[in-house]
Amino acid sequence: MAVDAAAATISELAPLLRRKKISPVELIQNYLEKAKRFNPHLNAYITLTEDQALADAARAEREIHQGQYRGPLHGIPFSIKDNLSTAGIRTTAGSKILADWVPDFDASAVQRLKDAGAILLGKTNMHEWALGGTTINPFYGTTHNPWNLDYIAGGSSGGSAAAVAAELCLASIGTDSAQSVRNPASMCGIVGLKPTYGRVSQYGTVAGTGAYSTNHTGILTRTVEDCAVVLQAIAGHDPKDPLSANAPVPNFSISVGKPVRGIKVGILRGYFDEFIAQEVAANFSQAVAAFNSLGMETEEVTTPHLGLIPAIKVCTSRVENAAAHDPYLRTKAHEYSKATLHSYISALLTPAATYVMAQRARRIVCDEFDDLLKRVQLLILPTIGFPVPTIEQCQEGYVEFDGRKLPRQDARGGLESLCCIPFNVTGLPAISVCCGFSKSGMPIGLLIVAGSFQEPLLFQAAYAYERESEWHQRRPTLPV
Amino acid sequence: MEEQLRKIDRDYGFNLSDEEVQTIARRAAEFESLFHCLYEVDLSDTAPLLKLDKRP
Numbered sequence: 001m002a003v004d005a006a007a008a009t010i011s012e013l014a015p016l017l018r019r020k021k022i023s024p025v026e027l028i029q030n031y032l033e034k035a036k037r038f039n040p041h042l043n044a045y046i047t048l049t050e051d052q053a054l055a056d057a058a059r060a061e062r063e064i065h066q067g068q069y070r071g072p073l074h075g076i077p078f079s080i081k082d083n084l085s086t087a088g089i090r091t092t093a094g095s096k097i098l099a100d101w102v103p104d105f106d107a108s109a110v111q112r113l114k115d116a117g118a119i120l121l122g123k124t125n126m127h128e129w130a131l132g133g134t135t136i137n138p139f140y141g142t143t144h145n146p147w148n149l150d151y152i153a154g155g156s157s158g159g160s161a162a163a164v165a166a167e168l169c170l171a172s173i174g175t176d177s178a179q180s181v182r183n184p185a186s187m188c189g190i191v192g193l194k195p196t197y198g199r200v201s202q203y204g205t206v207a208g209t210g211a212y213s214t215n216h217t218g219i220l221t222r223t224v225e226d227c228a229v230v231l232q233a234i235a236g237h238d239p240k241d242p243l244s245a246n247a248p249v250p251n252f253s254i255s256v257g258k259p260v261r262g263i264k265v266g267i268l269r270g271y272f273d274e275f276i277a278q279e280v281a282a283n284f285s286q287a288v289a290a291f292n293s294l295g296m297e298t299e300e301v302t303t304p305h306l307g308l309i310p311a312i313k314v315c316t317s318r319v320e321n322a323a324a325h326d327p328y329l330r331t332k333a334h335e336y337s338k339a340t341l342h343s344y345i346s347a348l349l350t351p352a353a354t355y356v357m358a359q360r361a362r363r364i365v366c367d368e369f370d371d372l373l374k375r376v377q378l379l380i381l382p383t384i385g386f387p388v389p390t391i392e393q394c395q396e397g398y399v400e401f402d403g404r405k406l407p408r409q410d411a412r413g414g415l416e417s418l419c420c421i422p423f424n425v426t427g428l429p430a431i432s433v434c435c436g437f438s439k440s441g442m443p444i445g446l447l448i449v450a451g452s453f454q455e456p457l458l459f460q461a462a463y464a465y466e467r468e469s470e471w472h473q474r475r476p477t478l479p480v
Numbered sequence: 481m482e483e484q485l486r487k488i489d490r491d492y493g494f495n496l497s498d499e500e501v502q503t504i505a506r507r508a509a510e511f512e513s514l515f516h517c518l519y520e521v522d523l524s525d526t527a528p529l530l531k532l533d534k535r536p
Contacts, residue, residue, distance in 0.1 A: 213529075308521065311514050318511070333494050342504050345496075348488050349481065349508040350515070357518040359528035364521070366529060411510040 010226040014072040024075030028057035031077040035168040044162040048122040074117030079169040082123040083209035093206040094126040107204020116233040124159030130209040133414040146476040154184030161188040177210030179420035181218030182432040186383035186445025197427030198245030201238030211320035214424040224463040228252035255456035261295030266376035270306040272418040275385040277401035283436035303368040310412035313421040315358035322347035373451040383445030387438035434471040
């Protein structure tokens with residue numbers, strides 16, 4: 001069997017696997033070979049699980065041949081960010097502290113993918129403790145962007161995004177507490193979904209790799225259609241996760257391909273506008289035009305207290321994260337990088353009353369978004385305000401666009417997170433899809449947001465835009 | 481701020497240098513300034529959001 005690299009989406013490969021036109025073993029061998037060949041350039045994977053993957057592929061092949069086809073993920077290679085626990089496979093959280101930690105259980109999202117027959121190829125690189133948007137990791141190295149190795153892949157799920165974009169797997173699971181699925185998806189030109197808070201179990205996510213109330217388990221794939229297939233497998237209530245929602249799980253794939261004419265879309269304006277570069281604005285305008293040409297109705301919108309969001313997000317996340325790290329801060333402080341350690345220590349100085357004030361203000365913001373989403377059905381905005389920065393720029397602590405040189409990070413967090421954080425504060429579902437390329441040849445992302453548990457509507461609009469724009473068909477040229 | 485930080489340093493056993501204390505204190509002051517807006521909004525009838533208990 002020759003695996004057609006041009007057919008490398010789940011939706012295209014699944015029918016071939018079901019009809020026994022391709023072999024799971026050969027498919028997994030193909031992806032492992034690519035991973036071994038290109039990972040030295042990209043540093044997308046921290047750990048490759050070759051032997052187990054081949055054993056699982058052999059099992060999938062037997063099952064399919066015996067007529068026990070499990071569904072569209074059976075035999076499909078996936079990867080997992082290294083902060084989701086995997087039984088028998090080390091789970092580092094991108095940290096030195098957990099460098100040798102081997103869990104004896106799977107995170108629920110991992111377990112559900114395995115139950116669906118998907119095959120784990122390995123664990124992907126990430127920002128140390130998921131606390132940043134670059135995946136420049138002092139312990140496991142920097143993940144490079146497949147579109148240009150001099151650029152960051154984004155983060156914190158940078159390894160997952162690079163692996164999917166470079167076709168070193170067909171899907172990856174990441175986590176998103178501020179931007180961490182959508183940012184790298186945007187920077188690597190793929191699809192990144194942060195579902196509604198509670199839609200996907202967080203059981204098995206390493207504590208302290210995202211705040212309790214803002215973190216989400218998310219999905220990275222090459223297409224919207226594939227994203228819907230993966231969400232189908234991992235969504236749903238989990239008694240092991242007290243924060244998971246007991247909400248019905250619809251058939252997400254049904255919404256893919258539905259007409260979008262008449263959908264009301266709000267173009268969200270707010271505090272992040274001052275950090276939107278001209279070329280991102282131009283690409284975004286073209287995306288708005290595409291939405292209009294598809295029959296969707298767009299108008300500019302905002303909410304009264306949108307400007308509070310950076311303070312709410314930073315306060316809640318920092319305090320919750322510092323609380324999760326308390327045991328390590330007392331015993332293993334020397335095993336953090338200085339920047340990460342200083343961040344957690346400074347969070348210890350935040351008064352408890354300020355945290356409660358943030359959670360009170362958060363209710364106002366959530367109510368205002370709920371009201372807004374009664375007037376329009378979707379919101380759109382750029383995923384990141386400026387083109388992908390280089391690794392060198394990030395190491396030196398700045399970003400540069402439109403003749404402006406700005407510190408990459410200030411008290412609000414990374415500048416690249418400012419468009420994404422409203423939906424961690426509100427828990428609303430948001431998907432990033434590619435909406436063009438910068439002059440430097442790097443991808444630009446469009447963020448589409450819906451009301452709580454409206455992922456079907458998100459897929460409906462994202463798929464329509466993806467097919468209209470065809471940006472998803474571009475692929476990076478990997479180093480020979 | 482520095483005094484508070486030195487107490488935390490003793491409690492946790494970080495052994496921070498003076499330079500680190502100043503760096504962290506400066507960052508904490510920046511956060512304090514960011515959080516100031518939370519005290520300027522009328523929250524008198526607003527209970528804190530303690531769980532994002534989303535319902536369809």
